[in-house]
Amino acid sequence: MLVLTRKAGERVLIGDDIVITVLDARGDGIRIGIDAPRGVTIQREEVVKAVTEANVEAASASADAEDRIRAALLGRPQAPRPATDAS
Secondary structure (H helix, E strand, O other), X not given: OOOOOOOOOOEEEEOXXXXXXXXXXXXXXXXXXXXXXXXXXXXXXXXXXXXXXXXXXXXXXXXXXXXXXXXXXHOOOOOOOOOOOOO
């Protein structure tokens, strides 16, 4: 990992077509601007993590619902699914 110290207005270049500009520094946070080609995906890590966790939870809930429906249609008691560790 490259660690840099930058002041407001200073830039970091990544390759030939990505520019990160420090816009402002306040307290323990900074504001940055990112210029990149439209095809480059830029996402905040915490958002990607939250969406991934929500998708795993939804998939698990769907599997449980499927088991309940199948058991009801077949007239059998539902066997509980084993717990899985999503991390």
